[in-house]
Amino acid sequence: MEKKLSVKNLVISFRTPAGKVQAVRNISFDLHKGETLAIVGESGSGKSVTSKAILGILAGNSIVEGGSIVYDGMDLLKVGEDEFYRIRGDKIAMIFQDPLSSLNPIMRIGKQLTEAMLLKGKARQKSSKEAFNTTLAQLEKAMIESLADAKSGKNAADMTELCKKFDKFEFKQIELEQAYKEAYEAALEAVDAVKDVLFHIEKNAFEKDEKETISEIIRLSKGTKNTYVVSDDAAKLDQLLAEVKSVFSAEMKEKQNRTFTRTANTLKEIQNILEKALEKQEPDFFSMGCYVAFSGKEVPKDMPVEKLNEMMRKYADETLINEFRQCAKAGLAHNVKKYNGLKKEALQVLRANRDVFTAENLDRKACEAAADTMTKAVEASIDRLEIHKDGVAYVFGVSIKSDLNNYFEGIEKNKAAAKKHVKQQKKYDSLVKKGKQPSWKVTPSTAVDLDAAKQTTIDLVDRMIAHYEEVVAAGVEKDFDKATDDLIVFFKENASGVVNKVTKSMAKYKALKLMEEVGITDVRRRYRQYPFEFSGGMRQRIVIAIALAANPDILICDEPTTALDVTIQAQILELINKLKRERNLSIIFITHDLGVVANMADRIAVMYAGKIVEYGNCEEVFYEPAHPYTWALLSAMPDVETNERLESIPGTPPNMIYPPVGDAFADRNKYALKIDFEMQPPMFKISDTHSAATWLLHPDAPKVELPKIITERIARMKTKGGNYNA
């Protein structure tokens, strides 16, 4: 499965007047495409902090102490605000806990839905343009270089010419397609609106804003005139539209027995025309763009679409496409070969310089120099023509720099912290000597763990080496036809991103569709309402629709159902599941209620005091939980069959200003061993996918049975199946 997001060794603290609070302590997880990862834990366990770090919206007093969050070849912890502007909401979206406070009370729902779309429109145009231009330039370079491989009798100028042509016609294509799409969508929307009005007339439930809808139909229908949508009937449509306006206002004036029969008839005719137009076949704009751009002729008007397509395709293939495809393919093949060579070189550089970091005492200058050469070698070996970015290589430079910084600054910081600690201790001791008991405690010196920092650097280099070894071993053989197709699709997407202007009416159309998708009925009326007119569940649906507005890859749900009651909760969970299936979303689902995630999650990470204590597949965590904290969570929940006294977890989570030396859960854990208070347990692997951080899994540990309440429940559920009344 494709990895979407990868969090590695994340450490986050907060600066508070009382001292440094460690919120997230060294957690790692991966998120794959189309899966749901549930993060479960009590409040204060750091689950929300993790999600906020992914979105780059941490509070001002936070310190990111280490780790990386890799998304699409970028380390989200290190990218700037400008870059984040393109990711946040666009690629990664979030649903917040409280639907009441995450909507603006004085803005209509429609405006809130379209706001982000309109704002994001420009940014997307800009980034698409950049991607298109840089990739095309890279391709041109590769194509020119590939000339040396095969003697085809072409020269560099030919290649440049080819790329320029491609550039030109690609945009022509998009322009044509755009005009068509706008007209087509307008027709779709108009038909929807017509159906709405007809429905109301039929049910005799005419509303005040019907007049507005009618004028919207007129406006929309006027926008449907396009050669490939409404062309022949354009005159008739105009006439009908003029008619419907006058007929409607006339019938409005009849005070008694308003039936609107004439309006309905006219509307039906309009609907017929539009529906006929919608059935028309879509022409091949890719080839047509080429024809329009280079033949210098107009597109023949009276030709059936199929024939037209054939003609265009033939022309396009002859003049440009075949040649371009071939050259691009050669360019790609050449590129892969070239960069494979460069990767081998980089591998050597990496191996040669690795030892600099393993020395006893690191020398700052030597380290930085080594990091520099490594970064240069790695950066040079990245094939920029690859559409699926190689995350490990892309973030290598930034990561190694910050890791080294961490280490060397850590040395200075440790000195200062130790000094401060000694001073405080002295003061404390002198007060105690005088017979006073100070009300404050001595803050432990927050030393940066230098060995760990060093190890992270070495790990990073090792990871890079292992990754490149894999890539080099995979060789240069690839399906280049498919790669070429992918590349052309990539160009198309970005070109349409440049031309695509998000207009107000398009945004509205999209918003209405979204509202329907999330299960809101009567969308046209709802679109004009304020948040207070919605119930809790409906509000959460709106929040989900806003999050989906930009069609994100990753959706973070931060306790989306905690504020809702059972029936609404079930509806919202079903909705999120449905959207995940339809859009192939990756979801991070944060909650404190294990019951909620049984139906949602593919994998579960249980967090406690800033650490992941158990990580595994949904079934593994529910049927074979290994960590006492997971046991406690499972047995603290009553279900409908529970009769015995609940096993509550005594006490509260530890104060993370003074994190415990051993296992953070030891104090509240009735299964705690002696070693739990002295040493932190490592992650023990139970199976390939399942691991837990508890000493109970150590081979020398005493055997502990699962609590009775859990084993009983599992047995009971097995017999029961999904039927309630059985």
Added chain:
Amino acid sequence: MPNQGETLLRVEHLCQYFGKNKAVDDVSFEVKKGEVFGLVGESGCGKTTTGRSIIKLYDITSGNIYFRNERIAAGTLSYKKNMLEAKKKFQEEKKALEAAGGADSKKKIAEKKAALDKYLAEQKEQIKFAVKDHKRRRVVTEIQMIFQDPISSLDPRMTVGDIIAEGLVIRGEKDKQKINKKVYEALEMVGLVREHAGRYPHEFSGGQRQRIGVARAVVMNPELIIADEPVSALDVSIQAQVINLLDDLREKMGLTIIFVAHDLSVVKYYSDRIGVMYFGKMVELADSDELFKHPLHPYTRSLLSAIPMPDPEYEKQRQRITYVPLKEHDYSVDLPSLREVSPGHFVHCNDMEFKKIQETLAKEA
């Protein structure tokens, strides 16, 4: 276990209207001494309003509430309606008699008028009693409430000691030492320590704050506690602590509790009897085991089918039932009311549905 005999609280035809909005509409139930009575339903169904009407946070529109057989709250709308109807009836009869004519008609009208006047006077007297009963305050201190949100229900500028003592002070307790003693007792009872009395609410965690809310209620030594979603704002692990605490207190003090919540598993675990509410009406009322074994009203069934379980296999098979009132019932002819279908099991249904339920029950037996 509940003491089966004595009825502590009786709610009769309780109606609470806010303008046109019928938040609670004709709800009746009894709470026995020592039991836990659960009220469930989705948000906006009137369960909180019912609780608040009982402690007289609102003036109820109609109906009576009896606490230990003493009327503590009463609404007047029903009497007013009676009067209106009687007047209307009289007018109709008068018209009919006048139309019929004859010698007796005048005499008959006079008779009817006298009867009407007598009836109206009776109703007016009832209203007077109701208002008088409603104004009595004392008894309400024996009913206490625990609120949903432990953050917003504690005054941030009062110390915990002051918060807990406030009720005592209002009741007229003046002896500082006595108050302090009671506050400390209450704190210890809910698992906090004396030192906490001097602190402010923001210094406590969510679970501890809810404990303060409980202490504030128990310090008045109440008979009945209305717990309005006391655990829905808390983490799962803390929920168990608070529920266990309430359970201990119930045993220790012999409390009766009305437990309002939307989380069915918690209500099932904790309550002896459960009332299910839907849009201001009580749709089903039964012993909690009975309710979960034989849910008879379609809304109850849809509620039960929505409970998530900590079991992936089960969850994948779970089918949620949606409740659409218009599809389920046809109340155009025959109006529904709350009827007893088997001992202790009440369902909101009309004659036809009642028959059907009886049949299915007979079949099962």
